[in-house]
Amino acid sequence: MSYQPHTSEDIGRMLAALGLDDVDELFRPIPAELRAPAGLDLPRPHAEQEVAAELARLAGRNRHLDELTCFLGAGVYDHYVPAAVWYLAGRGEFATSYTPYQPEMSQGVLQALFEYQTLISELTGLEVSNASLYDGASAVAEAATMAVAASRRSEVLVSGAVAPRVRELLETYSRGLDIKLLEVGALDGHTDLDEVRGKAGDQTAAVLLAQPNFLGVVEDVGAAARAAHRVGARLLVSFDPLAAGLLEPPGRLGADVVVGEGQALGNHPNFGGPAFGFLACRLEDVRRLPGRLVGETVDMTGRRGFVLTLQAREQHIRREKATSNICTNQTLNAIAAAVYLGWLGPQGLEELGHRCLRLARYAAERLAAIPGVRLAFPEQPFVKEFVVRLPADPAEVCRRLVDHGLLAGLPLAGLAPGLADGLLVAVTERRSKADIDRLADAMTAVLADLGPGGGGREDQGVAR
Amino acid sequence: MTSTSFETVPWAAGGGAGEPERLIFERSSPGRRASTLADAGDLPEVDLGRALPAWARRTAPVRLPEVSERDLVRHYTRLAHRNYAVDLGFYPLGSCTMKYNPKVAEVAAALPGFARLHPAQPDEQVQGALEVLARLEHALCELTGLAAATFQPAAGAHGELTGLLIIRAYHEARNDPRRRVIIPDAAHGTNPASVRLAGFEVTTVASGPDGLVDLGSLEATLGDDVAALMITNPNTLGLFERNIARVAELVHGAGGQLYYDGANFNAILGKARPGDMGFDVVHLNLHKTFATPHGGGGPGAGPLVVASHLADFRPSPVVVRDGDHWRWDADRPRSIGRVHGWNGNFGILVRAFAYLLANGGDGLRDVAERAVLNANYLLERLEAVYQLGYPSRPVMHEFVLSARKQKAQGARALDVAKGLIDRGFHPPTVYFPLIVEEALMVEPTETESVETLDAFADAMLDIAAQAATDASPLHQAPTSAPVGRLDEARAARSLVVRWHPPSEPGQAAAADPAS
Numbered sequence: 001m002s003y004q005p006h007t008s009e010d011i012g013r014m015l016a017a018l019g020l021d022d023v024d025e026l027f028r029p030i031p032a033e034l035r036a037p038a039g040l041d042l043p044r045p046h047a048e049q050e051v052a053a054e055l056a057r058l059a060g061r062n063r064h065l066d067e068l069t070c071f072l073g074a075g076v077y078d079h080y081v082p083a084a085v086w087y088l089a090g091r092g093e094f095a096t097s098y099t100p101y102q103p104e105m106s107q108g109v110l111q112a113l114f115e116y117q118t119l120i121s122e123l124t125g126l127e128v129s130n131a132s133l134y135d136g137a138s139a140v141a142e143a144a145t146m147a148v149a150a151s152r153r154s155e156v157l158v159s160g161a162v163a164p165r166v167r168e169l170l171e172t173y174s175r176g177l178d179i180k181l182l183e184v185g186a187l188d189g190h191t192d193l194d195e196v197r198g199k200a201g202d203q204t205a206a207v208l209l210a211q212p213n214f215l216g217v218v219e220d221v222g223a224a225a226r227a228a229h230r231v232g233a234r235l236l237v238s239f240d241p242l243a244a245g246l247l248e249p250p251g252r253l254g255a256d257v258v259v260g261e262g263q264a265l266g267n268h269p270n271f272g273g274p275a276f277g278f279l280a281c282r283l284e285d286v287r288r289l290p291g292r293l294v295g296e297t298v299d300m301t302g303r304r305g306f307v308l309t310l311q312a313r314e315q316h317i318r319r320e321k322a323t324s325n326i327c328t329n330q331t332l333n334a335i336a337a338a339v340y341l342g343w344l345g346p347q348g349l350e351e352l353g354h355r356c357l358r359l360a361r362y363a364a365e366r367l368a369a370i371p372g373v374r375l376a377f378p379e380q381p382f383v384k385e386f387v388v389r390l391p392a393d394p395a396e397v398c399r400r401l402v403d404h405g406l407l408a409g410l411p412l413a414g415l416a417p418g419l420a421d422g423l424l425v426a427v428t429e430r431r432s433k434a435d436i437d438r439l440a441d442a443m444t445a446v447l448a449d450l451g452p453g454g455g456g457r458e459d460q461g462v463a464r
Numbered sequence: 465m466t467s468t469s470f471e472t473v474p475w476a477a478g479g480g481a482g483e484p485e486r487l488i489f490e491r492s493s494p495g496r497r498a499s500t501l502a503d504a505g506d507l508p509e510v511d512l513g514r515a516l517p518a519w520a521r522r523t524a525p526v527r528l529p530e531v532s533e534r535d536l537v538r539h540y541t542r543l544a545h546r547n548y549a550v551d552l553g554f555y556p557l558g559s560c561t562m563k564y565n566p567k568v569a570e571v572a573a574a575l576p577g578f579a580r581l582h583p584a585q586p587d588e589q590v591q592g593a594l595e596v597l598a599r600l601e602h603a604l605c606e607l608t609g610l611a612a613a614t615f616q617p618a619a620g621a622h623g624e625l626t627g628l629l630i631i632r633a634y635h636e637a638r639n640d641p642r643r644r645v646i647i648p649d650a651a652h653g654t655n656p657a658s659v660r661l662a663g664f665e666v667t668t669v670a671s672g673p674d675g676l677v678d679l680g681s682l683e684a685t686l687g688d689d690v691a692a693l694m695i696t697n698p699n700t701l702g703l704f705e706r707n708i709a710r711v712a713e714l715v716h717g718a719g720g721q722l723y724y725d726g727a728n729f730n731a732i733l734g735k736a737r738p739g740d741m742g743f744d745v746v747h748l749n750l751h752k753t754f755a756t757p758h759g760g761g762g763p764g765a766g767p768l769v770v771a772s773h774l775a776d777f778r779p780s781p782v783v784v785r786d787g788d789h790w791r792w793d794a795d796r797p798r799s800i801g802r803v804h805g806w807n808g809n810f811g812i813l814v815r816a817f818a819y820l821l822a823n824g825g826d827g828l829r830d831v832a833e834r835a836v837l838n839a840n841y842l843l844e845r846l847e848a849v850y851q852l853g854y855p856s857r858p859v860m861h862e863f864v865l866s867a868r869k870q871k872a873q874g875a876r877a878l879d880v881a882k883g884l885i886d887r888g889f890h891p892p893t894v895y896f897p898l899i900v901e902e903a904l905m906v907e908p909t910e911t912e913s914v915e916t917l918d919a920f921a922d923a924m925l926d927i928a929a930q931a932a933t934d935a936s937p938l939h940q941a942p943t944s945a946p947v948g949r950l951d952e953a954r955a956a957r958s959l960v961v962r963w964h965p966p967s968e969p970g971q972a973a974a975a976d977p978a979s
Contacts, residue, residue, distance in 0.1 A: 001822050003564050003755070004834045005913040014841040014914060018858075023833045026840055026858045029704040030736050040606045040734070042825030048568050051821045055814070059577025061592030063585070066576045074584055075805060082499070084536055086574075092551030093544035096565050099761040101557070101893070103952075104945040105885050108547025109760035112540070115488050118962040122526050128961055132762070134618035137805030145661075165805050172779070172801030176629060176663035218520045246512070248522050261805065271593050272583030272806025273618065274763035286959065292761065297955035299948035300940070304484060309955040315621070315657035316896070320666045325657035328619035328751065328766075332759030342488050342536045346528045348499030355501055358510045381516050402589070410584055433507045 001048055065269065065407075069435050071363075072407045073385050073426025074214070075136065075163055076272060077264045079242065079352075080430050082343045085266040089336035099292070099328070103307040104299075109331065110306035113294045116338040123244045123341075124258035125251025126280040131292035132334035133326065136261025137166045139277030140208065140238055141173035142290045142324055143257040146281070147206035147234045148179050149323070150288050155180045155203045159191040161213035162238065164415050170208075179205075186416075189217040189377035189387070196227045204233040206257075211239050211250055215416065216385030216424065217377055218247065225254025241265055241278070243383050245353025257281045266340025267333050276330035276337065287313060290324030292331075352429055356384035359436065360427040364388070366440035367425065372447060376422055385426040387412065387419065392450040394423040397443065400450075404442040484946075485542040488529045489963045498533040527965065546946040547760075548890050554916050558862050558893035558905025559652065559700060561730050561752030566822060569756065569815035578814050583806040587791040593810065594790035597783045600817045604769050607828070608724075608746045609739025611772040615765070615813055616779045616804040620727055621654035623747030623766030624694070628662035629800045630745065630770065630777040631692050631721045637777075637798065640719065642691035648677050650700045650897040652727060664691055671899060675701045675854030677711060686718040696725040697741070698732070698860035700897040700905070701853060702839065712742025721745060721774075729753045730909070731836060731861035734829030744771045754816035765812035779803050834910035835861040838917060842908050845921035849928045853900030862907035864900050865892075870928060874935030877902040880927050882949060885942035887923035 006014075015021065027035075046054070070078040089095070093108060100106030113131045120129035133139045144156050156174075158167060158181050167183075174181055184195045184207075191209045200207065207228040212218050221237060228235040234256035239249075242264045250258045263275030281289060287310065295309030315322040344352065364386050368375045372391030390397055394411035401408040412422035427436070512521065531539070549555070555562035573579065581593055601613040617623035628645065635642050645664040647655050649671055656666045667685055672678035677695065693715045697705045705711065712722050724738040726748040733753060738746045750756055751764035758764070770778065779802050781794035823831060836858070843852070843863045850865040867877040875883075881891030881904070893905040908917060930938055942948065 002827055002830060003566055003822075004830065004910050006834055006837075010914045011837070014837055017844055018840055023837050026833075026836045026860075027735055029706050029858065029860070030732070031706060031709070034709065034736050034741055036609075036735055036737050036740070040825050042603055042606055042734075042828070043821050045824030045827045046821045048822065051568050051818050052571065054821060055572035055818055056575060056577075058592035058596055059572070059575040061595070062577040062581050063589040064576045064578075064580040065582060066580055068589075070582060072582050072584055076583055078582070084498070084533055088537065088540040088544075090570070091541070091544045093547040093549045094760050095757040096550035097547055097760045098555070098557060098560055098562060098758040102548075102881065102885065102891055103950050104882070104942050104947055105548035105890060106760075107946050108543040108545070111485065111487070111546070112543055112760075114961075115963070118487075118489065119528065121962045122528065134622060135805045138618075138622075138803070163805075165802060168802040169805065172629065172803055173661075175800070176625075176632065176661050178663065218516065220519060222519055244522065244526050246516060246522060247520055249526070252523070268579040268811075269582045270579055271581040271590070271810040273804065273809040274811050276763075283959075286961075293961060295955035296960040297951045299950050301948055303947050305947040305950045307950050307952050307955045309952070309959065309961070312956075314653075316653040318657075319653050320656035320660045322653070322657040322660075325621040325625060325654050325661050326619070327621045327654050328749075328758070328762040328764040330618070330759075330763045331761035332757075333763060335760065338488075339536065339540055342529050342531055342539075343498045343533065344528060345497045345499055345530050346525050347497055347530075348501070349526055349528060351501050352499075354510070354512070355504065357512075357515060358504070358507055361510050361515060362508055381520060383516075399586075407582065407585065429501060432502065433505050 001045060068405055068407045070407045071409045071425050071427060071439060074410045074424055075261055076269050077426060077428050078269065078430050079264050079428045081266055081268055082340065084343055085336050085339045088339050089332055094335055095332055100308060103305065107305060110294050112335045112338055113331065114296065114306050116334045117294060119338055119341045120278045120280050123241045123249060124239060124280040125249030126258055127283045128286050128289065129278060129280040130289050131294055132330045133277035133279055133291055134330060135273060135275060135277045136238060136259065137169040139259035139279050140166050141170050142279055143236045143259045144170060144179055144206060144208065145177060146257060146285060146288045146290065147236060150285060151205040153203050153205035154178060155182055156205055157182050157184050157196055157199055157207045159184050159186065159209040159213065161186040161191050161215055162208060162210045163214040166238065189215045189380045190219050191224065193223055193227050196224065200227060200231040200233060202231060204231050206234045206236050208236040211237050212243060212383055212385065215377065215387050216382040218381040218383060221250045221255055222253040229254065242352060245349040246357060246383055251280065262333065262337050265337035267336055274330055274333050276333035286310065288323055289313060291326045291329055353383065355429045356427060359431055360384045360386060362433065363425060363427045363436045366436055367443065370440060370444050370447060376419065384428065385424060387422045387424050389421045390423055392447055394421065397446055400446045401442055406439055406442060408439060408443065485539065485546065487963050488531065488539050491531055491535050491539060492529040494530055496530045496532055498531060498536055553888060554912060554920055555890040556892050556906045556908050557890060558907040559727055561907060561909055562758065563755050563909035564911035565755050565757040566819060569818040572818045573811045573814045578811065591789055594783050596814055596817050598790055600813055600820065603820050604748060604767060607733065607737065608769045609737030610746060610769045612775040612778060613767050613769045614778040614782060615767045615808040617747065617766035617768055618804060618809050619762060619764040620747055620749040620766040621658055622803060623768045624654055624658035625661050626768050626779060626803045627723055627745040627747055628658055628664065630774050632662055633777045633800050634774055635691055642689050644690050646685060646690060646693045648695055648699065650899050651694065651696065652700065652725060655694050655725060675703045675856055676705050676707065679707060679710060682711065683714055686714060688719055690718050690720040692721040692723050694723040694725060696728050698728050701864050702859040702862040703856055704860055708741045716742065727752065728861060731832055733832040734825060735832050739771065744774060750812060750816040754819045756812045756815040763809045763812055765809045765816060831910050838908040838910060838912055839863055842906065842917045842921060846924055849925055853903060862905060864897065865904040865906065866900050867902040867904055870931040871902050873931045875931035875938045877904050879935065879938040879941065880904060882941035883927040883938045884923060886944050887926065889920055889923055
């Protein structure tokens with residue numbers, strides 16, 4: 001099918017206006033030897049119903065989260081997405097517009113982003129939020145870039161308890177920027193702050209950790225901030241925004257830049273994207289901020305309005321001197337987050353955090369009561385995600401649990417040192433006590449079936 | 465003065481231009497709420513004081529708005545009414561390819577089998593998703609004439625950075641590190657910014673009087689420290705770089721790689737292929753060329769397609785075929801690593817794949833032909849009144865006019881743009897590319913009808929006539945939009961970037977010397 005409205009009469013009339021016989025004549029600037037060869041291996045045109053059927057067939061080959069009960073998290077969480085979120089964010093006026101270069105006809109997107117910035121500012125405890133980045137991982141790299149540029153120092157201390165995917169991305173980005181990354185180990189599931197104090201010095205631009213961290217453990221952000229500030233470094237925290245229902249926003253504990261993955265705020269898992277990354281900082285760093293920023297102003301008659309502001313930071317004005325190269329970001333996902341947070345409200349945020357905590361603690365207790373299973377960090381606080389050690393290969397256990405309709409979590413072999421027998425389990429408000437009982441019962445059966453050490457592997461520290 | 469054509473959009477339809485919508489925080493009322501939580505059953509209670517140490521616990525409430533679901537729906541619906549979009553009317557924003565976004569793609573991407581898929585699920589559970597990626601990769605390779613793709617980049621600029629890091633890794637693997645990347649002066653701003661982020665220096669090469677890369681200047685700046693030339697073709701003036709084969713020969717001769725900025729790929733879809741022109745790396749903006757909605761500024765998708773000698777350097781993992789099924793291959797020792805936390809903007813890739821299937825190969829060629837026809841027809845209607853920045857025709861999918869003549873009469877490009885808003889149209893891109901004075905960059909796209917193009921041309925001519933008689937009303941434009949012309953200098957000078965409760969007046973930042 002075609003989305004072009006031209007009738008053959010239209011084409012005739014347009015060609016006549018141009019004094020041409022054939023549309024192909026307009027392509028004469030392309031030398032003949034550079035014309036595409038005939039017979040490219042591309043699909044034939046399809047009717048809409050055929051497109052819909054083929055996509056439904058392909059979607060049907062995936063086992064999605066309505067089909068499997070999900071205890072898998074590791075950065076993307078199965079939180080409930082209220083009906084109003086995409087009913088509103090999906091409206092054509094938002095979805096089919098673009099970057100608000102013409103503010104007078106883009107007040108809807110601009111005001112929604114101004115509200116989004118306010119919400120992120122509240123959740124992170126910092127004054128300024130930009131209007132979104134690609135995802136939580138690239139937001140970490142943007143934060144590191146900011147800190148290095150602002151401090152004219154080159155080293156970033158990275159907690160080993162930050163998700164491996166995020167650290168991989170940071171390594172990739174750092175290659176071009178001459179940022180030197182130094183890893184700090186995790187001790188009993190949390191960042192070793194003594195090691196931070198030992199490694200931090202006058203070349204340290206920033207210390208990076210995650211709250212809660214990759215292993216689900218709640219970090220002492222205040223102590224980390226003191227360790228960073230002692231040497232004049234910034235503290236960067238990658239924060240789960242829904243944890244703000246229970247945890248003090250990192251900005252109020254001394255974090256200087258707070259970033260994170262926004263998927264949990266009203267965005268579907270989408271196989272990893274689209275969701276969005278957020279970034280918030282102190283007012284004094286606003287001119288180092290990457291990406292779009294919306295500010296309030298007035299029109300010629302004094303009415304309140306919103307515009308993109310401090311654009312002199314950005315690539316379309318400053319070119320190679322810009323704070324970042326980002327242009328198209330994840331605006332619609334940020335708008336969805338604003339709608340979601342409006343739906344949630346302050347009480348909802350608190351109740352949601354509390355519910356996840358109750359469920360996660362119940363799950364931890366039930367799983368740890370299975371013979372041979374134990375909590376990896378029984379002394380450490382957590383809010384919705386935790387690690388259990390299994391007496392059998394976690395990947396094999398997970399495979400078998402799929403037959404029970406369960407996605408049990410993320411096997412940690414190769415992802416965290418010393419945790420080859422670890423399973424990272426996430427529990428959101430979409431899970432019920434009955435779901436947890438089902439997981440515990442099925443895991444008990446699977447482990448009994450595998451026998452002591454069955455399919456298991458040695459708990460050898462996995463080298464990175 | 466407002467056009468009465470059915471092609472234009474009366475703002476009043478939205479229920480009141482000039483009637484401001486309060487902030488969601490200003491609709492808030494203590495105790496009101498929309499959210500609900502499922503019954504907890506006999507789930508054990510938790511004592512917060514025991515579960516979390518005092519140093520971790522929140523000490524003050526997070527000030528989210530307190531509204532009902534009805535409040536929420538009215539608020540965002542009213543905001544939607546204050547926003548222009550492709551679904552409302554013509555949006556000829558140059559270089560952005562604001563074409564119509566097919567709705568079947570939205571339905572497909574929302575299927576639970578795609579939307580409710582966790583990125584860490586094992587391969588055997590996501591075979592349909594991996595097949596979408598593999599088939600889309602094959603089609604993009606066919607269309608670009610290149611060998612392999614990565615889908616991690618979330619947008620065009622993200623693709624640029626990825627491509628440049630790949631080029632860097634390629635030169636380093638050959639023990640031939642290089643430090644400069646050449647960019648034409650007409651390039652998108654993302655190009656130089658990406659070059660810097662990838663650790664290279666920018667060398668700018670001037671355009672010749674014909675608006676094309678000047679071969680002499682290019683040759684003069686080439687050397688064995690040049691890592692790559694980064695170029696858009698057709699370029700940002702809408703002109704095809706007809707010497708591109710010679711350009712490729714020169715760059716490759718100096719040991720550099722050729723990077724294709726795919727922002728303007730819509731013009732040559734199925735008609736010519738970057739790989740055949742000698743390009744080694746291409747990023748495609750699927751939100752442009754493959755008609756996925758731009759989302760008010762994203763999400764997009766900026767997959768990168770590379771020649772075979774660069775395939776090993778792609779971000780990891782990549783989708784590979786293993787017998788009769790697909791899997792993620794993360795065993796990529798030469799990979800640059802990772803540029804996205806997961807698999808890029810997969811939901812956008814599903815939409816692009818739906819668009820590919822709908823159009824098919826023949827349909828995509830038709831897309832390019834109609835895009836170029838529309839641009840040339842519209843230019844024909846406007847050229848007598850607005851000057852073409854670089855007088856070369858035919859143009860490809862877009863063209864750059866200059867409002868020089870109108871400026872002399874007192875109406876700058878900005879005034880022309882604001883005048884268009886009052887006539888029901890989104891303005892073109894203004895003041896870009898930088899090499900055209902008072903630039904108006906117009907990209908009509910293929911999905912617009914001749915009636916729409918005529919209505920837009922009439923509005924542009926009406927504005928020119930206004931400028932010729934008395935430009936002053938244009939300085940007041942827009943008057944029919946939800947707000948009048950906004951004071952951007954004030955926004956930067958006294959920075960207000962969040963709402964504060966009335967009890968806690970916001971702190972405005974100091975004056976911004978850079979703006």
